[in-house]
Amino acid sequence: MHNDHFSRHAQQVLTVAHGRDPSSDPSIARSWLRCLEDYHLDPAQTIAPTVLEHGRLLESRERLQQVLHIAGSEMNSLHQQLSGAGHAVLLTDARGVILNCVTAPSERKIFERAGLWLGADWSEACEGTNGIGTCLVERQSLTIHRDEHFRGRHTGLTCSASPVFDPHGDLLAVLDVSSAREAVSRQSQFHTMxxxxxxxxxxESCYFLRHFENHWLLRFHLQAESVGLFSEGLLAFDGEGRICAVNQSALNLLGxxxxxxxxxxxxxxxxxxxxxxxxxxxxxxTASWPLRTRDGRQLFAALRGQAR
Structure with missing residues (x-):
């Protein structure tokens, strides 16, 4: 029965990847084609994901120590918001290696059987189309639902992943929620996503604020009440007034x-x-004040630093 499923799934992958199914999602078709032509992966292969040896995992965790510290409470809160049951909340580095996992202790074995181990490499080049790996390639939020996975062994999973960027716009990590429940529909993932x-x-915002705590930090938004919230623009500058870093919201607000x-x-x-x-x-x-841009946009801002 398993072999029949893998064979059917492999056939579907070949059909879609080579453009013979016009109804398919273009981003999935692109990813499946990458898996076949760039990575030379086999959709029917059933081997478990590659796992980093313990020493290398510790090194990877050490490199992202500050991110892991910031993300820990956010991951626990996210797991609770999803009512916990049936979900694993994962954080990976920019290569797709799982560095932290939050799940109910009673469900840990279910997710480990699915290959969601600490240290497992879920890059697209290793595991084919999946939430983590494809998010890293596409650099945007996405959901990979069951049969949209490249490998037949992963079609029991539904994964919603979002990239985490550093203050310079480089990929820092991926935050992912994976479910192994059969009843998960694609529509139900809109809320999860x-x-x-x-x-x-x-x-991202907490990391930016922590990373530039010794700089002047301008926080701004179109609405006064949104200064201090996650959608605010963040702009760090040095003692000479030179801009050192900006987040994506700041770029959008300033055009x-x-x-x-x-x-x-x-x-x-x-x-x-x-x-x-x-x-x-x-x-x-904490208190914001009106600040106009050179091209006439009205913003509200607050500046973190020692008052002169």
């Missing part, structure tokens, strides 16, 4: 590309001098 996205943004901002004086983008800006600084930066 929204929660995963929100949690990934919270981790700029990252390369056009970095290294530039912060006052080139806002209608105020550096001294005026620094005069608004406070250690807690």
């Amino acid at each position: 929204a929660l995963v996205n929100l949690s990934a943004k919270m981790i 700029q590309m990252r390369g056009g901002l970095l290294g530039q004086p912060v006052e080139a983008f806002f209608e105020c001098s550096l001294d005026q800006l620094l005069g608004r600084a406070s250690a807690n930066a």
